[in-house]
């Protein structure tokens with residue numbers, strides 16, 4: 399594993415299925431340039447970034463500490479702790495920038511990981527629950543697990559990332575979630591991995607990470623090698639509260655059948671770009687099915703910015719439209735919408751959100 403080895407030169411992949419390789423093969427340099435320009439435009443274009451939900455007071459939680467804690471670490475990474483059992487949802491804090499992600503190779507940044515773990519006050523974790531294998535969810539899971547003694551739990555594709563870093567997925571540090579899901583207990587927590595779906599691809603780089611990882615993935619690696627794999631939505635219960643985390647804005651019908659939750663941490667990345675039928679399907683099979691009092695949009699920030707620079711919306715998305723959509727749907731059903739800042743902790747007791755507190759990074 400180790401630290402990041404930045405590659406500043408432009409590195410082209412060798413797969414014959416990739417569009418830029420095809421362009422090279424046909425010797426159409428113009429096509430290659432057009433393709434690269436498209437990638438750059440789609441990822442780096444600075445869209446109207448005036449809107450930031452963190453500046454909306456009506457979306458913020460009152461100050462409080464004590465109880466079951468859920469700390470937001472950007473994108474869809476969370477620390478969940480009742481003081482005895484410590485869980486992480488996803489494992490992504492290295493947050494490599496756009497040039498390195500698009501044209502170099504990416505891997506865990508051990509210094510950044512340690513900095514974030516120190517800020518969270520984490521020495522030991524019991525488990526890291528990975529929603530899917532895209533780099534903005536799974537990149538640091540293995541490294542964090544080895545630093546904290548945690549077991550990594552995820553799909554077969556997440557297993558290949560683990561295997562690429564460790565050498566084997568059978569060293570007791572990885573639990574593979576079967577296709578039809580998994581229920582696991584840690585301390586007072588019960589965690590269900592429910593088979594789910596990914597949001598549609600709306601940008602060229604997203605299409606490159608469709609499919610599954612099929613061999614051990616050695617990092618650092620090109621971002622497009624972190625294929626999605628199977629998606630699992632998480633349902634987590636504890637005597638002090640129950641919640642759902644969706645690491646992407648997709649859902650399978652009936653994924654949470656028979657389950658309720660106090661809070662839904664709702665992945666909203668590219669939700670506003672989906673057709674209304676997909677938006678309704680997602681809402682119905684996440685929020686409406688578990689009927690929470692509180693909905694907290696996640697996966698809205700630009701995950702190519704280091705956490706200490708503060709959370710800003712992803713410039714290629716339309717977050718304002720997504721928040722408006724969530725607010726409209728939630729308010730019609732008398733639910734409360736809140737947003738969380740980086741390292742903000744939501745405190746719950748006996749099924750109620752008590753408030754939040756925030757640690758500096």
Ligand SMILES: [Zn+2]
Nearest residue numbers: 530532596646
């Ligand atoms: Zn994804």
